[in-house]
Amino acid sequence: MTGVTDMTSTKQIDLAALILRVASGALFLAHGWMKVSVFTIPGTVGYFESLGLPGFVAYLTILAELGGGLALIAGIGTRLVSLALIPVLLGATWAHSGNGWTFSNEGGGWEFPLFWAAAQATIALIGAGRYAVKIPVLNRALGQFA
Numbered sequence: 586m587t588g589v590t591d592m593t594s595t596k597q598i599d600l601a602a603l604i605l606r607v608a609s610g611a612l613f614l615a616h617g618w619m620k621v622s623v624f625t626i627p628g629t630v631g632y633f634e635s636l637g638l639p640g641f642v643a644y645l646t647i648l649a650e651l652g653g654g655l656a657l658i659a660g661i662g663t664r665l666v667s668l669a670l671i672p673v674l675l676g677a678t679w680a681h682s683g684n685g686w687t688f689s690n691e692g693g694g695w696e697f698p699l700f701w702a703a704a705q706a707t708i709a710l711i712g713a714g715r716y717a718v719k720i721p722v723l724n725r726a727l728g729q730f731a
Contacts, residue, residue, distance in 0.1 A: 660717020
């Protein structure tokens with residue numbers, strides 16, 4: 586019986602981790618920046634409140650998207666960051682659930698945030714890979730969640 590490393594080289598896995606991390610991180614940056622520059626922070630707070638959520642959750646979401654996006658791109662605390670972003674994405678899935686399945690529906694559906702949550706779970710499982718910023722003290726502190 587062959588193992589994963591027999592079928593796929595470590596370099597390929599590291600490259601796949603890099604591609605998934607950077608793509609996901611860039612999307613988080615775009616979504617966070619859109620909340621700031623297009624919807625505006627007060628508009629985003631108002632939207633969250635219209636959903637019945639406390640306004641401060643909008644600030645936490647913006648911070649998670651911008652900070653998490655940067656951390657994913659760099660590969661810093663990758664597993665922990667990905668795990669922390671899953672509830673944000675499940676919240677987005679909930680927020681868009683009344684709009685139907687496809688994200689092209691008016692108001693955006695729930696397919697994209699649900700898929701993105703699955704992508705974050707995948708990143709949490711595979712980690713940052715070789716092509717990531719290494720901060721030894723942080724890696725030691727986070728251990729398997731680095």
